[in-house]
Amino acid sequence: MHDGHHDDHDHAPITDGEGSVSRFEVLEQSIRELLIEKGILSAQAIADRIDVLDSRNPSLGAQVVARAWTDEAYKARLLADPRAAIGELGIDIGHLAEFGVLENTDQVHHVVVCTLCSCYPKMLLGVPPAWYKSSAYRGRTVREPRAVLGEFGVTLADDVAVRVYDSTADLRYLVLPRRPDATAGWDADQLAAIVTRDCMIGTALPQA
Amino acid sequence: MASQPAKAASTLAPGSAYPGPRFSEGARVHVDSREAIGHCRTPYYVRGKAGTVASLVGIFPNPEQLAYHRPGLPKLPLYRVRFMQAELWEDYAGAADDHLDVDIYESWLEAADA
Numbered sequence A: 001m002h003d004g005h006h007d008d009h010d011h012a013p014i015t016d017g018e019g020s021v022s023r024f025e026v027l028e029q030s031i032r033e034l035l036i037e038k039g040i041l042s043a044q045a046i047a048d049r050i051d052v053l054d055s056r057n058p059s060l061g062a063q064v065v066a067r068a069w070t071d072e073a074y075k076a077r078l079l080a081d082p083r084a085a086i087g088e089l090g091i092d093i094g095h096l097a098e099f100g101v102l103e104n105t106d107q108v109h110h111v112v113v114c115t116l117c118s119c120y121p122k123m124l125l126g127v128p129p130a131w132y133k134s135s136a137y138r139g140r141t142v143r144e145p146r147a148v149l150g151e152f153g154v155t156l157a158d159d160v161a162v163r164v165y166d167s168t169a170d171l172r173y174l175v176l177p178r179r180p181d182a183t184a185g186w187d188a189d190q191l192a193a194i195v196t197r198d199c200m201i202g203t204a205l206p207q208a
Numbered sequence B: 001m002a003s004q005p006a007k008a009a010s011t012l013a014p015g016s017a018y019p020g021p022r023f024s025e026g027a028r029v030h031v032d033s034r035e036a037i038g039h040c041r042t043p044y045y046v047r048g049k050a051g052t053v054a055s056l057v058g059i060f061p062n063p064e065q066l067a068y069h070r071p072g073l074p075k076l077p078l079y080r081v082r083f084m085q086a087e088l089w090e091d092y093a094g095a096a097d098d099h100l101d102v103d104i105y106e107s108w109l110e111a112a113d114a
Helices: A023-037 A044-056 A058-072 A072-080 A082-088 A135-143 A143-152 A188-192 A197-201
Strands: A098-103 A109-112 A161-164 A170-176 B028-031 B051-062 B075-082 B101-105 B109-111
Touching: A023 A044, A058 A072, A058 A082, A058 A170, A058 A188, A058 A197, A072 A082, A072 A098, A072 A170, A082 A098, A109 A135, A109 A143, A135 A143, A135 A161, A143 A161, A161 A197, A170 A197, B028 B075, B051 B101
Parallel strands: A098 A170, A109 A161, A161 B101
Antiparallel strands: B028 B051, B028 B109, B051 B075, B075 B101
16 A cells, blocks of 8 residues: 655645645654654554544444434443443544543534644544634634534524534544434434434534 | 632642642633743633633643643643633624533633622
8 A cells, every 4th residue: 555655745735725735744744754764653653543543434423323322321321431431332532532422402502613723533533524624614613603504504593502612622522413303213223324424523413 | 719729730840749620610710811832722712701610621731731742740620611602702693592612721710700
């Protein structure tokens, strides 16, 4: 997979928009190359870490949500101790961050943002979508969350409080959406199929 | 103040034991409006604002030190602080109960007048 000459532009840089490589990308590349040169990290270790991240995707989070929807005792454990409850399903969230689970109810709807950078529960949802890292999403979600949610197609009644969670520190947050009424009798696999990534960020509602 | 006053984290010597969280759930707190030099995890838009402690999230190494490869000691209490949107933004267009939660380290918080 990583055979041959490792060109400077092996991967297209991820940028906020069009344009040249930013100074931070140059900085990252310089530090990475220095760490490898000095033998502190190996290219293989970096590639392995990328493989771990690539192995994560929203189906893991959906599995957690579906279990919580079908097992009240599990849900209680999930809210009280996310690390242990997620671990029960054989999912290791690693040790870079703790996790928090935010339960939507008929009175409060959560939407997660990280205004400082792009903190995201990668070990349950994989790599965040580009928009999650955009300055527009980060800036506007805390300022006008209902307008942002409206653009995602989510319109909430005024008697449902919108709670924006600005994920700034040591925890990564997963939204536990409300289970649609029309899913009575569904099993966990059927339920997991309607729990999209955006439902767990808070920018979508599960559709039965 | 909702709990026993303790020495502010910023005045503790590195490595000294932290005396324990100063704020209890429900305490009104005020976010310091200082300019931080270097890395910090307190967003600008809540600096100088008052909020309510929703919960103690945990005790974590100080990120302002970790960013510079220092040990981050003493560890700091990290609180989930809740702000009413209407108090953050004068022209907030949403429901009256809309609010925002942010995790903030104790070194940025002071007791607010009730």
